[in-house]
Amino acid sequence: MPDISRRSLLRATGGMGLGLLTASALAGCGTSSAAPLRSGRATIRLWTHDPDYIKIFQTGAKDPGLMRDSRYDYRWDITSSAPADIVTRLIAQAVADGDTPDLVGLNIDQFPRAMGASIAKNLFVDLTDTVRPFGDDLLKLAPYTADGAPYGLESGNAITVLYYRKDLFEKYRVPETAETWEEFLEHGRRVSADHKVSLGMISTGDNGSIVNGFLQFLLQRGGGFFNADGDLILDSPEALEVLEFMVRGVRSGALLALPDPYGSACAAALKSGRLAATAMPNWYNAAGLQANVPEQKGRWRIRTLPRFAGGGHIASTMGGTAFAVLKDKSNTQAALEVLRRVYLSREGQILRYRTGGYLPTLKPLYKDPELIGTKDEFLGGQQAFSTYRTAAADLPLFYQAASMQILADVLGGPVLDALKGRTSPAAALKAGLKAYRQQVKR
Template identity: 45%
Template sequence: MTPPSPSISRRGLFRLAAGAGGLALLAGLTGCTPPSGPPIGSGEIDLSFWTHDDAYVRFFTEAVPRAEAASAFRYALGVTKAGAADIVTKLIAQAVAGTGTPDVVGLEIGAFTRTLRGTIASELLTDLTDIVAPFGDDLMSARTAPFSKDGRLYALDSDTPMTVYYHRGDEFERLGLPDTFGTWDDFLATGAKLADSDGVSLGAIATSDPGGTVQTFHVHLLQRGGGLFDAAGEPTLETPEAEDTLRMLVAGVQSGALATVSDMYGPGMQSGLKSGKIIGVNMPSWYSTYGIQPSAPEQEGLWRISPLPRFAGGGGRTGAGGGTGFAVLRDKPASEAGVQLITAAYLDPEQQIKRYRDMGYLPTLRSVYDSPELAALEDGFFGGQRLFEVYRDIVDEAPEIHQSENQSIMDTVLSGHLLRAYRGQATPAEALTDAARDFRGQARG
């Protein structure tokens, strides 16, 4: 690897990296970086590729012929797989060591925040801003914002993970419920009655793991038009949007309309889905694959999706949560080849269609939402529903996510105050004010 540029010393990078979460070397991550040298512009190339998910390995491997057809390279991918958090830790550690970094790396959205500290992103990752400029507004800002800093883009997102309301179609029919609720107030009123009469919850939120607890608040907050941070990375908790969101969630928890589970994937959630005690949930589009279907495969054909109920105070019909951005390490011999690979795999409309069909990840190009092929797809788990019709209807309401280098502090601080509000130990306004105060104190430290 080419050493970091003179604008930041290796010792300076070490200090920044330590503040981003430590530099413990992790066993099992043994990617190999080609020797340093001049940029490679064509021919055979060994590309070191790091990711946390086998699905990405398959997708990019299958995309190699397309990348070769669009470039002067012939690729051999050297794949390394590890946990999402481990990847960014090792990436920064190897950058400090001056060797062993990958050429292409997949950074889960939460892990990417660690590159926002200081100049880590700009020193390590290729700036993709000018490369994607020809796509204009077609490459949706809702999915470039999470992987940007100071107006510069450093990774291409794998998904537009809009939140929808998953619900049991058969149970809704049995209980005489509408396919959609007009507002969250309507949802809460119906949910409170059902909890009292049938012991059934219309939704669920996580209350144990700090990250999960904040996420289930955050997806609702984004729908309301708010966020945890603004575009400058400053906290935005003390707002009408945040208070409205927390007030709604507190009312749902205290009435039983919303069940509380340790996390959205564990035994509590699985039991609630299987038993029919939880018959709906607001989660991102990928939750079908990673949450509902693994938890209750026997319920195939019974589920449906719909846009979210609206907040009376404003916002849209969808939120957002999750994503993984693929980045290219800068100033390496294979950097150009890495850029050619990720752009061929992720910015070609046919590849965006393939990604949805193969992985369930929604397009990041707005024009692809007009694809007749995607509109016609029927999903057997959802009773043959054409899910893409719902996503097409709400895509223009997809919110931007702004991130901060201090996301881990926010998760730790905010989760505790959310729990105080759910337990009735603080009003929503008090909980958010206290969280903002504690966040500022810890972030300064």
């Protein structure tokens, strides 16, 4: 089994389209004549892109407290692959009536490929009954919902906060409590002019990085790409405001243009101190900062995001992976049980946080004393969970649609043109919307 690092996989976006796949091709692929396994040894075929998930499921399945009274004795058959390859292979195997997994990890930017042509409905277990007891206490179901039914459980409530170098903020007289992005950009303009240091970054590399960065700010501002019904809502005042904000930040030097948040250019900016702050999700602590600048342990802190003066939230989100259960297989019930125990119990959510830093998706756990008291030594011993708790209470909803990848493909170029000064923000959005509407008819 190849060891695929999370850092490298976070940079992988996009993937093959569904091509010739149709609803009729998938209509019977979810059915099986295999008798359901009701107890005993269950060898679960697990497909995922991240070694952390393998460790979490294997550890959880052996935990006596987590698995008490389970009818199953779990074993694992693991396949690791890149996120886009997992979905491509999954659909191809299903159409060919091949050997699909029992439990599959779906990267958030790959799930839209299963939202059209009733693919999710034909392949995955509808989790409506599984999640019903949790009501509104279960977070981040929306991105993995198709036609009103949830098909995946999110691994971690990726919450975007502001990471900042406390020592550099003190050195350059940047207030840690700046209330708005507008105020923050003004400090960034000054620090850039005087010291060639930026207080944030904007991705200008591949479409995925560009569009994800834009979406992260747009969600915070209260906008989005799609609503709950899958209708495009990008043509909005919020979208224009956010893109203008990004362009203004890059031009003033307050925001540093980098190919992506994980590569060598970003690492160099972090090491040199040229990048003194950045808005990124909680997983960036390990995947971005600790991976690139472990020697800066103790210098970084987090806080909730500055607000946009025009409204919105003090938090945002980017990234994620949900797990879905394949329907009508012999191990379907066994896979559903282990997923439910590891992903919908207090013990399982704490296991995920301890193992990979995945924030809880159950609201009550943001008040859990065991988590609130956790200190992050990389963040100078900060009790970071109190910041996550405040942010989680004001986290925007994120909806997807089957045409999400088409939008990303056509929007990345125009947004980049605006960031590079080759066009205006208004013209960039107009060009992206026009290209999208030419390809998607709703």
